[in-house]
Amino acid sequence: MSLDAQPPPAGPQVGADEWVARQAHRREYLPSWLGTAQRWFERIGWWPRLAIAGLAGVALPLIGLGGFQLQVGIDALVIALLAVGLNIVVGWAGLLDLGYVAFFGAGAYGFALLSSSQLGIHLPTYLSVPIVIIGAAILGLLVGWPSRRLIGDYLAIVTLFFGEAFVEFTNNVAPSVLGGPNGIVGIDPISIFGYQITTNTGYYYLLVILVVLTMAVLRLLDNSRTGRAWRAVRDDPLAAASMTIPVNRVKLMAFMFGAMVAALAGTIFAAQQISVFPTDFDTPILILIYAGLILGGAGSIAGAATGALVLMVIYDGLLRSPTDSGFLFYGLILLTLVVRLRPWRRLAVVLAATVALGFATHAIAGAISARAVAGGPASAGWLGAALRDWVIVPANAQGAGDWGYVLLICLLVALVQVSRRWRTILLPPTICLASFVWETKLVTEPAITRQLMIGAILIVMMNARPQGLLGTRRVETPI
Amino acid sequence: MAFFFQELVNGITTGALYALVALGFTMVYGVLQLLNFAHGDLYMVGAYIGFFVIQWFGGPSHLTIAVPLLLVIMFVLAGGLVGGLGVAIERFAYRPLRNAPRIAPLITAIGVSFFLENSALLLFGAQPRIYNTPEFISFSGGIQIGSVSIDAVQILVLVLGLVLMAGLQLLVNRTKLGKQMRAVAADREAAEMLGINVNFTIAATFFIGSALAGIAGVMGGLLFNQVTATIGFIAGLKAFTAAVVGGIGSIPGAMLGGLLLGVAESFITGYISSTYTNLFVFALLIAVMLVRPTGLLGRAQLQKV
Numbered sequence: 001m002s003l004d005a006q007p008p009p010a011g012p013q014v015g016a017d018e019w020v021a022r023q024a025h026r027r028e029y030l031p032s033w034l035g036t037a038q039r040w041f042e043r044i045g046w047w048p049r050l051a052i053a054g055l056a057g058v059a060l061p062l063i064g065l066g067g068f069q070l071q072v073g074i075d076a077l078v079i080a081l082l083a084v085g086l087n088i089v090v091g092w093a094g095l096l097d098l099g100y101v102a103f104f105g106a107g108a109y110g111f112a113l114l115s116s117s118q119l120g121i122h123l124p125t126y127l128s129v130p131i132v133i134i135g136a137a138i139l140g141l142l143v144g145w146p147s148r149r150l151i152g153d154y155l156a157i158v159t160l161f162f163g164e165a166f167v168e169f170t171n172n173v174a175p176s177v178l179g180g181p182n183g184i185v186g187i188d189p190i191s192i193f194g195y196q197i198t199t200n201t202g203y204y205y206l207l208v209i210l211v212v213l214t215m216a217v218l219r220l221l222d223n224s225r226t227g228r229a230w231r232a233v234r235d236d237p238l239a240a241a242s243m244t245i246p247v248n249r250v251k252l253m254a255f256m257f258g259a260m261v262a263a264l265a266g267t268i269f270a271a272q273q274i275s276v277f278p279t280d281f282d283t284p285i286l287i288l289i290y291a292g293l294i295l296g297g298a299g300s301i302a303g304a305a306t307g308a309l310v311l312m313v314i315y316d317g318l319l320r321s322p323t324d325s326g327f328l329f330y331g332l333i334l335l336t337l338v339v340r341l342r343p344w345r346r347l348a349v350v351l352a353a354t355v356a357l358g359f360a361t362h363a364i365a366g367a368i369s370a371r372a373v374a375g376g377p378a379s380a381g382w383l384g385a386a387l388r389d390w391v392i393v394p395a396n397a398q399g400a401g402d403w404g405y406v407l408l409i410c411l412l413v414a415l416v417q418v419s420r421r422w423r424t425i426l427l428p429p430t431i432c433l434a435s436f437v438w439e440t441k442l443v444t445e446p447a448i449t450r451q452l453m454i455g456a457i458l459i460v461m462m463n464a465r466p467q468g469l470l471g472t473r474r475v476e477t478p479i
Numbered sequence: 480m481a482f483f484f485q486e487l488v489n490g491i492t493t494g495a496l497y498a499l500v501a502l503g504f505t506m507v508y509g510v511l512q513l514l515n516f517a518h519g520d521l522y523m524v525g526a527y528i529g530f531f532v533i534q535w536f537g538g539p540s541h542l543t544i545a546v547p548l549l550l551v552i553m554f555v556l557a558g559g560l561v562g563g564l565g566v567a568i569e570r571f572a573y574r575p576l577r578n579a580p581r582i583a584p585l586i587t588a589i590g591v592s593f594f595l596e597n598s599a600l601l602l603f604g605a606q607p608r609i610y611n612t613p614e615f616i617s618f619s620g621g622i623q624i625g626s627v628s629i630d631a632v633q634i635l636v637l638v639l640g641l642v643l644m645a646g647l648q649l650l651v652n653r654t655k656l657g658k659q660m661r662a663v664a665a666d667r668e669a670a671e672m673l674g675i676n677v678n679f680t681i682a683a684t685f686f687i688g689s690a691l692a693g694i695a696g697v698m699g700g701l702l703f704n705q706v707t708a709t710i711g712f713i714a715g716l717k718a719f720t721a722a723v724v725g726g727i728g729s730i731p732g733a734m735l736g737g738l739l740l741g742v743a744e745s746f747i748t749g750y751i752s753s754t755y756t757n758l759f760v761f762a763l764l765i766a767v768m769l770v771r772p773t774g775l776l777g778r779a780q781l782q783k784v
Contacts (some may be wrong), residue, residue, distance in 0.1 A: 448597050463575050
């Protein structure tokens with residue numbers, strides 16, 4: 001299911017058996033009514049879908065999104081904007097840009113310098129934002145130009161170190177101008193048509209409009225000559241070059257466009273936060289953007305935006321309250337089981353065994369020592385009540401949780417390697433252990449759990465579904 | 480002049496450390512053409528293993544066994560466990576992607592690195608764990624040449640580092656396994672056709688490279704006296720730089736690059752300022768990449784069609 005999906009080719013394909021092609025096309029869709037909904041969704045077309053998504057974004061504050069949720073929405077939209085920009089470089093041009101977050105930082109710092117008391121410059125928004133974006137494009141050119149000959153890995157290295165150098169630079173160089181670790185504070189708000197945006201609601205609407213606009217522009221770009229050239233260069237640079245595509249110039253353009261989008265996101269970020277610090281643009285943010293892009297599917301605009309939004313809502317919103325994250329955790333396990341386990345008998349057996357095993361181990365542990373089950377699940381409400389007699393939470397859980405975590409990782413690695421029969425047998429204990437580790441360890445350290453989730457998304461998605469949740473599989477020849 | 484030589488000695492010591500980490504990095508790149516971003520985190524795991532071995536034997540001030548024996552246990556355990564971890568990572572995360580587009584294993588490697596770092600944060604906490612090396616290896620146990628003093632830990636790191644590097648050279652150039660590794664690095668498909676067990680060879684490469692990183696981790700713990708969950712990232716960057724400066728994929732290059740980097744860093748810290756050390760390292764790497772992307776000892780890769 002892709003929001004960018006092309007209509008299936010009518011008639012037999014050259015070089016592919018017709019039946020095989022039709023089967024492959026059928027498998028793109030989910031079974032039963034889900035597939036019907038999916039076909040219907042695809043029939044709407046890309047532009048109406050973007051409009052619907054934009055309207056939904058605008059409607060959310062009107063139906064009661066506010067306070068903390070609004071801040072989550074703003075963060076999510078900033079990351080979505082960044083992911084859409086990163087998609088140009090990584091998804092379309094196939095360049096692994098690990099210094100992308102530095103362009104975000106450059107945009108934010110550029111805006112901060114041009115509109116704060118740090119240097120005493122207070123340029124109006126309609127001057128400062130274009131200046132910053134053009135500056136970022138030039139910076140992208142400067143980074144990309146010398147590395148233009150560099151293929152994949154080398155570019156990744158140069159950009160990674162460029163990103164690190166940016167953090168070191170802002171941290172250490174010229175503290176009187178860049179503020180060192182204390183950053184720059186007191187940044188002017190953005191003003192459009194004489195109207196100063198000072199509230200979170202205002203920035204939320206601004207970001208919704210900017211994300212939709214950027215996506216629209218990129219959609220046009222995607223279908224243009226340049227967009228096709230990017231994909232050609234990504235899939236086979238040599239073939240593209242022999243088709244007279246100027247490979248280096250095309251790569252540089254992707255680099256510049258990515259940098260410009262990142263800088264745009266940086267200006268809004270700086271104005272909304274009122275302050276910028278070097279740590280705002282460190283590697284974890286880069287990995288967060290990558291995770292959003294990979295989750296949604298690199299190569300698709302809508303995929304990048306949706307992936308980033310979903311990821312950020314989970315990351316910033318849900319994983320803060322124990323009950324919400326409990327729903328998320330157990331819901332995800334259940335969903336994965338339902339989707340992955342076929343036929344349904346196998347699913348029923350695994351579920352029944354899991355429930356039985358949980359209650360049995362809980363009873364045994366309780367019989368041996370009351371202290372072993374003295375703690376309760378962190379979730380409140382009916383979920384907590386349902387789990388109370390199922391998951392073991394000892395009174396002093398930290399040490400046991402550590403060992404459980406190590407054992408869980410070993411079990412998960414084993415689970416991927418073994419045969420199907422063993423997988424069915426191993427699944428119930430793994431799920432029980434996972435919930436044990438969740439309740440004793442992960443739920444108490446939400447900040448680390450969020451980061452672990454990001455790492456896990458990158459590993460699992462790349463191995464299991466490299467096209468992302470919303471992307472379509474593309475045929476690539478390994479080089 | 481004494482200051483110069485002192486800084487030189489310090490630089491060579493840290494350089495030997497960087498070289499060890501860079502070796503594993505460059506070996507993996509050699510056989511798989513994969514930038515293993517998780518390599519620095521293996522160094523961190525090694526350092527933690529060393530710390531827990533010290534704790535297991537009564538802590539730095541009340542050791543229950545002789546110090547040489549303790550060191551042997553630390554190095555062997557760190558090397559073995561981290562080597563095993565490296566093999567597990569390869570098997571789990573990289574092998575399924577061996578024929579995927581180049582960008583996929585790179586992103587996976589970033590994910591593995593992030594996952595390892597945060598796992599360590601989860602299990603061991605954010606506070607630094609202190610080795611307290613001076614409690615059991617006396618600083619006065621070293622040698623004094625003029626006004627330049629080389630303490631015992633530095634001698635240990637230097638000697639062990641050189642021995643390991645020499646051993647690796649022998650392994651790669653004189654043994655059957657080394658020949659297989661070189662064959663896989665040169666052309667994986669052709670090596671497979673000639674009956675070389677490619678999966679085994681790659682796993683062995685990962686084991687050796689990761690074990691070296693683990694041992695370097697213990698050395699780093701002894702030398703810098705502490706370990707935190709986040710040291711892996713910066714160690715990885717340094718190893719990266721060393722490998723690239725020497726020529727990525729080249730084993731003597733990694734050694735040379737590591738030593739050069741260590742010495743350069745030490746001089747900058749000594750003569751200019753420690754604030755700019757990292758910035759200098761990054762600038763050095765970018766400069767090398769732009770001027771001579773193949774590094775000092777690397778050979779230009781021909782583009783195969």
